[in-house]
Amino acid sequence: MIESKNITEVQLDIEKIRADFPILSRKVNGKPLIYFDNGATAQKPKSVIDAIGNYYSNQNANIHRGVHTLSQEITVAYENARSTIQKHLNAEHAHEIIFTKGTTDSINLVASSFGKKFIFQGDEILVSAMEHHSNILPWQQVCEERGAILKVIPINKEGELIISEYKRLLTDKTKIVALTHISNTLGTINPIEELIALAHVKNIPVLVDGAQAVPHTNVNVQLISADFYVFSGHKLFGPTGVGVLYGKEKWLTEIPPYQVGGGTIKTVTFEKTEYADLPLKFEAGTPHIEGGIGLAAAIDYVNKIGLNNIAAYENELLVYATEALGKINGVKIIGTAKEKASVISFIVDGLHPFDIGTILDQLGIAVRTGHHCTQPLMQFYGIQGTVRASFAFYNTKEEIDLFINGLERAIKMLN
Amino acid sequence: MTIEEIENEIVEEFEMFDDWMQKYEYLIDLGKSLPIIDEQYKTDNTLIKGCQSRVWMHSELKAGNVIYTADSDAIITKGMVALMIRVLSNHTPDEIMNAKLNFVEKIGLTQHLSPTRSNGLLSMIKQMKLDALAYKQIS
Numbered sequence A: 001m002i003e004s005k006n007i008t009e010v011q012l013d014i015e016k017i018r019a020d021f022p023i024l025s026r027k028v029n030g031k032p033l034i035y036f037d038n039g040a041t042a043q044k045p046k047s048v049i050d051a052i053g054n055y056y057s058n059q060n061a062n063i064h065r066g067v068h069t070l071s072q073e074i075t076v077a078y079e080n081a082r083s084t085i086q087k088h089l090n091a092e093h094a095h096e097i098i099f100t101k102g103t104t105d106s107i108n109l110v111a112s113s114f115g116k117k118f119i120f121q122g123d124e125i126l127v128s129a130m131e132h133h134s135n136i137l138p139w140q141q142v143c144e145e146r147g148a149i150l151k152v153i154p155i156n157k158e159g160e161l162i163i164s165e166y167k168r169l170l171t172d173k174t175k176i177v178a179l180t181h182i183s184n185t186l187g188t189i190n191p192i193e194e195l196i197a198l199a200h201v202k203n204i205p206v207l208v209d210g211a212q213a214v215p216h217t218n219v220n221v222q223l224i225s226a227d228f229y230v231f232s233g234h235k236l237f238g239p240t241g242v243g244v245l246y247g248k249e250k251w252l253t254e255i256p257p258y259q260v261g262g263g264t265i266k267t268v269t270f271e272k273t274e275y276a277d278l279p280l281k282f283e284a285g286t287p288h289i290e291g292g293i294g295l296a297a298a299i300d301y302v303n304k305i306g307l308n309n310i311a312a313y314e315n316e317l318l319v320y321a322t323e324a325l326g327k328i329n330g331v332k333i334i335g336t337a338k339e340k341a342s343v344i345s346f347i348v349d350g351l352h353p354f355d356i357g358t359i360l361d362q363l364g365i366a367v368r369t370g371h372h373c374t375q376p377l378m379q380f381y382g383i384q385g386t387v388r389a390s391f392a393f394y395n396t397k398e399e400i401d402l403f404i405n406g407l408e409r410a411i412k413m414l415n
Numbered sequence B: 001m002t003i004e005e006i007e008n009e010i011v012e013e014f015e016m017f018d019d020w021m022q023k024y025e026y027l028i029d030l031g032k033s034l035p036i037i038d039e040q041y042k043t044d045n046t047l048i049k050g051c052q053s054r055v056w057m058h059s060e061l062k063a064g065n066v067i068y069t070a071d072s073d074a075i076i077t078k079g080m081v082a083l084m085i086r087v088l089s090n091h092t093p094d095e096i097m098n099a100k101l102n103f104v105e106k107i108g109l110t111q112h113l114s115p116t117r118s119n120g121l122l123s124m125i126k127q128m129k130l131d132a133l134a135y136k137q138i139s
């Protein structure tokens, strides 16, 4: 709620926070970097970088395999990382946390394994009109393989899900709902608890794409009662190549393994394999060990600042930038939901987002331009793409001022 | 003029610019110059799919030379497209296929040719050379 939200002026020591992120002191095209592409990936604090360095300098060994000290130490560290994630999400069990390569990988896992077990000819899978391609394509593929039908919850012009339509689309045929918690393109925060509750009335499980939510809000998977909740480490100030699938024990037990191989078994003969218990059932091969450790370091870092503080501060940035953009002639914000995270997409009359992004880049300002992997959403708005600025807690109002100046300059140059 | 002579001419023009602003203003001016493709050729068939900005390109053979026309929906890309056409158009297929296009680096715009830029420019150059090859094979 941009206007009416009760903004507490948050007391965060931004200068001190910025000093934790080495990359923020570099220059781009001769100008101090202004990094407004946090929705694509977030920068990493020193503690995360150090955790990864320390792993290779002092801890490297394979996990779950050796009796030797190094192997045991790193196995404990890796399992501690899992517990850190469990506590952060308030999951009931540590074995409900599966390490994956990222959001996309997690969704593919669920789509494939859930699909094999529960989706049949004529069944329906429900997604929304604002989903990232990563939360569309895996489901589309399951539909093709299983003869099921993909249904889409429409949105209004503001970029909010139309709840009455959602209710109408939840039928006896619906086998699973896959929804984003926060839209990477529009910034819309979906009322996820309510949406899940509505599906649960009909006993339909819900997968939540939390890629954009975990960097901005506290997520309590038991409170919202998500059946599956997925996110990427790299958008949460952690390493790339690692992500999380949270799944309720009941579901993870019922669905079959996804990839199989070393690490996923109890006993193997050439005739038959008995698979390991959770979580190893879903973790084939040597995992991204330093990724898991780095992700736990990132979560510790974020929790030291406090996600409530982060959300409040980022909302100040959002309000500030929204007001400033609103004053520029020809700028139209795409995505004006009442509940929004610090993601602003906009277009400028007569100008191509690519051109604006190119000029801003010359000024050291990193924004994203294009369709943001949400082409169906672009089709809904009848546009080719947008310019997107997405803020993290290390961004400042001074940076927004420079961005607005840069944008005005770009508009002048391009007109 | 040979392709190389045109490239050198462009490099000299760009040497007069003091900073990136002037360089981009020049590209933008080039981009704003009249449409450089006949509307009838601006179809899905001539569309080169870059992820972000789109480029349409048409070619024909006239008196042994390949003539290119093209357009883009992004103005900076269009400026780059105009430069490419100025360099390559109206040359023989052999000359076009052998063109090194070193001028892009010399004028400091290589980043526009990086595959991640996804502005369709790299694909356009590939298509220009493929067309040249096709004309060579017909004749």
Ligand SMILES: Cc1ncc(COP(=O)(O)O)c(C=O)c1O
Pocket: A039, A040, A102, A103, A104, A105, A132, A134, A135, A180, A182, A183, A184, A209, A211, A212, A232, A373
């Ligand atoms: C909402 C949403 N879902 C999924 C993804 C895919 O994440 P990843 O590329 O880390 O798998 C992204 C990232 O762009 C996203 O913003």
